[in-house]
Amino acid sequence: MAQTLPKPALRPLLPADVAVLAAILVAAVEQLTGEDYSASQQEAWAATADDEEAFGKRLASQLTLVATLQNSPVGFASLKGADHIDMLYVHPGVAGQGIGSMLCDALERLAGGRGAKKLTVEASDNAEPFFAKRGYVASQRNTVNVNGEWLANTTMQKSLSEQKGATQ
Template sequence: MATASPKLALRPFLPTDAPLLAEIFRESILELTSDDYSEAQREAWISRAEDLEAFAARLSKQLTLIATFDGSPVAFASLAGNTKIDMLFVHPIVSGQGAGALLVDALEKLAGARGASSLTVDASDTARGFFEKRGYVAQQRNSVSVGDEWLANTTLSKALVKPNAQPEA
């Protein structure tokens, strides 16, 4: 299991966070996904955060957590319902330093505590390996229309351990 850096912490989303989270969203897509998606695909994807009010509303309707590094937001993740990780975006400057793992650990625990037996995620080709290393299993490939572009992703799922369940011997 991932361990958090003492400088990494979690806090809930506040509506005033939306502009900064939109910037994390943009930077993450621009800098981390170029090996898997064309420039046109990335620009279409980024356009989903252009309407800041709609972006904030989407995050507000879900359980959204923010990872901070020394108090500054560096990543965020959201849980739709109790069963789907809707968004997970990490600023490139802290990529690979545990912020994503900290967020997903927290969402898994919260979903399990709320009665979910499994979690799903539609992971980008860039994020697929991250989720597979955490025990998520590919279920199907998807093509998503965003503007004039098609983006591929993979639906993955993971069974959650019940909080009071005893491990089998």
């Protein structure tokens, strides 16, 4: 007999989520970005979540959604302002199971609801194919200094206007 898998759910950020979301960011960076970034780059990137108070303030200052499976957080995404995806991380244990797409779908709907005509993201090299598949178009390559290490990413943009009525 086939077993029914638990359905993922979305909810707003809760103050108690900060430590587990920091752990998800670290796990995602350490386990999912090795083909695109060196060990020292991964270490510097993961360290952005070391200061949980600062990380929590960053999450709380944005519209942050938490993806859960059986009420346990497994991913999160944040919308900075009305039109910029600042963070989108999924725990490696559930990568490729639609959690990232569910989070991105929700941010796109929320951004559109806030009047955004387009959505931008600075996609890491490992996330660029995910966003490209969703209709985001690369507009420029960037090199950013993160905790003393230089990391490359790509600014990508998606027009939200063609979605009106399509997702209702």
